[in-house]
Amino acid sequence: MxxxxxxxxxxxxxxxxxxxxxxxxxxxxxxxxxxxxxxxxxxxxxxxxTGPDPRAASLRRGSSGIVGVVFEEHLGAAFRDPIKAVMMDGLAEGVSPLGAGLLLLRDDAGISPDVDGSGAGAAHPAQSAPSLRSAPVDAVVLVGCSGRLADSLEAVRGRGIPVVVIEGDAGPGIPRVELDNREAQRHAARHLRSLGHENVVLLTLPFDARRWRGWVAPDDSRVPVVDVTRERLAGARDVFPAVRVYAAGGSLIDEGLAAGRSILSDAHNRPTAVIAQSDLLAAGVVRAAEELGLSVPADVSVTGFDGITVDGFAPYELTTLVQPAAEKGRAAGTIVTRMIEGLDAASISFTCTFRQGNTTGPPPG
Incomplete structure (x- = not known):
């Protein structure tokens, strides 16, 4: 031998x-x-x-057997979000006919280490890590697509690598897996209006890569670079054009708790309802209300978005929009599989389902 x-x-x-x-x-x-x-x-x-050398097999096939996945946020925050975890399960199932594995990548802008998982790291180069430009992948799935990915994305397309985007717009010719974020958020806002609410605050997902937190001034002309944030913001403003806006640093209960303390602390201008752009943020707002001695929904109504199960949240059941997270991931995997096999792949749209819980009611008398 x-x-x-x-x-x-x-x-x-x-x-x-x-x-x-x-x-x-x-x-x-x-x-x-x-x-x-x-x-x-x-x-x-x-x-x-123990078996054939996978590197040799890849050379014979002319492929790596790897699908790259790029998140808009730091991975420490992404994997604390149940929606992202379920979506990744669906994606893995969708690419299973290829026998491919998933590789989590950064884009070339990079994100600094995030020790508390809040996603608040600053952008910086991380030359030692595999990047969207250099990783040996057969296809790329972008979970969101902000402007900072544009240069790296062009490099990927130049390599002839198939790309699909989940809830984002990477430009013409790139198939998307879309969710009716604007219409769904509009539905929740209409529900609150039908109950009689007028003084409403919208708690958003991150506006940009810096993930700053705080009130968005009424004359602030900035448009969120994150597609999901922008679409859900537009849906709320369709019903409440003058809605006050507070930006969170990520989709986490702790972020919702901190934001809720700020939103609900002013007794003279306290909203009668808070529209949160995720269930985790909504759960944090409910906890903040409890801290302040407020009753939900008698003193303040709260809506979420996602339709997840929040551990330890009883006796509350959020009024929320239920999204098909696993189906979104599975659809992205199916599109990737078709593209790698040289078949046509069209964009796919999904619809949320409104679910009324016990966290919304008429405004206080």
Missing amino acids: AAGRPTIADVARVAQVSPSTASVVFSGKASVTDATRARVLEAAASLGY
């Missing part, structure tokens, strides 16, 4: 079969007798051979 890692040829020689027969045992692409399979596996075990 040659020095170094044992090869399939070494296994074939010890098992006294041809290299092609030994290869078939590991690939499963053709049938062999049970006796032959047992002899090959026994020979492999004796040599310490």
Whole structure:
């Protein structure tokens, strides 16, 4: 046997079969007798051979067997969001026909380490990490697509790598998995208006990569660069044009709690309802209301967005918009699979379902 890692040829020689027969045992692409399979596996075990070198297989296929995934936010915050976790499960299922794995990537703008998971890190270069420009991937899934990804995205397209975007716009020719964010948020706002609410505050997801927190001035002309934030903001303003806006640093209960303390602390101008752009933010607002001795919904109504189960939230059941997170991920994986196979792939749109819970009611008398 040659020095170094044992090869399939070494296994074939010890098992006294041809290299092609030994290869078939590991690939499963053709049938062999049970006796032959047992002899090959026994020979492999004796040599310490664990299977074909995936790098060699990738070279033969002309592909890496990897689909890159890029988030708008720091991974520490992304994976504390149940919606993102469920969506990733769906994505993994969607690419399973390819036998591909998922690789989490940064874009070339980079995000600094985020020790508390809040997503508040500053942009900085991180040259040592695999990037959207350089990673050996067969396709890329963008979870959102802000302007800071534009340059890196052009480099990816220049390499001829298929790209699909979940809830974002990467330009013409790139298929999208879309959610009716504006109409869904409009539905929640209409629900509050039908109950009689007028003094309403909108608690948004992050406006930009810096993830600053605080009140958005009425004359602030900035437009959120994050597609989801922008669309849900527009939906609320369709019903409440003068709605007051407070920006959170991420979709986390702690972010909602901190924001809720600020929003509800002014007894002279306290809103009768808060529209939160995620269920986690909404749960934090409810906790803030409890801290201040307020009753939900008698003193303040709260709506969320996502339709997740918030642990330890009983006896509350959020009034929210339920989105099909797993289906979104699965659809992105299906689009990627079709593109890699050279087939046409169209954008797909999903619709949220309004679910009324016990966190909304008429404004206080």
